[in-house]
Amino acid sequence: MxxxxxxxxxxxxxxxxxxxxxxxxxxxxxxxxxxxxxxxxxxxxxxxxxxxxxxxxxxxxxxxxxxxxxxxxxxxxxxxxxxxxxxxxxxxxxxxxxxxxxxxxxGCVEYHLKVSRDESDMLREIVSESDEVRRLNEITRERPDAQEERLRLGELLSHEVRQRQDDVANGIVARLAPTGLGHRVGAATSSHFLNVSFLVKRADATSFAQAVDEEAEQQGPGYVLSLHGPLPPYSFV
Known part of the structure; x- marks a missing residue:
């Protein structure tokens, strides 16, 4: 059998x-x-x-x-x-x-962190900070047939979203990594741009969770940090 x-x-x-x-x-x-x-x-x-x-x-x-x-x-x-x-x-x-x-x-456990951000909130931020995005956005509103500008606007927005998500993800991992013994970054999903597991000493579990709470406060209300654990350390086997 x-x-x-x-x-x-x-x-x-x-x-x-x-x-x-x-x-x-x-x-x-x-x-x-x-x-x-x-x-x-x-x-x-x-x-x-x-x-x-x-x-x-x-x-x-x-x-x-x-x-x-x-x-x-x-x-x-x-x-x-x-x-x-x-x-x-x-x-x-x-x-x-x-x-x-x-x-x-x-003596270790795993914590799994997922991070997302409201898309409309991020787009508003990009529009407010990018002169080129605002210019193209105004053109496409005034001229529905401006296909070249519409394509360029979509490409620019997509690039800005990915760049900002990558910057935030890299920053979060860099700040949380020293509180654990190791980490594994998984593939992003349609709803979470950061999907990462941390190996944490069981004795440090409370301080790690507090560090995540502090990170959530730093990122602000537009971001959602979802922490799951402690879990068996599947990602590190």
């Missing part, structure tokens, strides 16, 4: 799994596979695994318990190995890599 993998830990992790259960219906029984240096918390993988609420909760509950009690490499939902022997072989083959990563994230 295939093996569902929840996490990898040092072999001396407490691994107290009482009261927890695995994914599937009926719920899978948790067990631990061990090499000389590492352990993997696993269960049998259900044949019809789907991201159902009960299974997502079961997966997250296992990770939360393990992270509370020591360094843990959390696996994303749905990771399945062919069988126990193959999982043990992978632990042995990559023991140096897994060991290094466990040292890096020991």
């Amino acid at each position: 295939s093996t569902y993998v929840y996490a990898i830990t040092p072999v001396d992790h407490p691994l107290r799994l009482d009261g927890l259960h695995g994914v599937g219906e009926p719920a899978g029984e948790l067990r631990v596979l061990k090499t000389r240096e590492l352990g993997a918390v696993v269960s049998d993988a259900p044949e019809d695994l789907r991201a159902k609420r009960r299974d997502l909760i079961a997966h997250q509950s296992v990770l939360s318990r393990l992270l509370d009690e020591g360094a843990t490499l959390p696996m994303r939902f749905g990771l399945v190995g062919p069988d126990d022997d193959r999982v043990l072989a992978a632990l042995e083959e990559r023991r140096a890599e897994y060991g290094e990563r466990l040292k890096e994230i020991a």
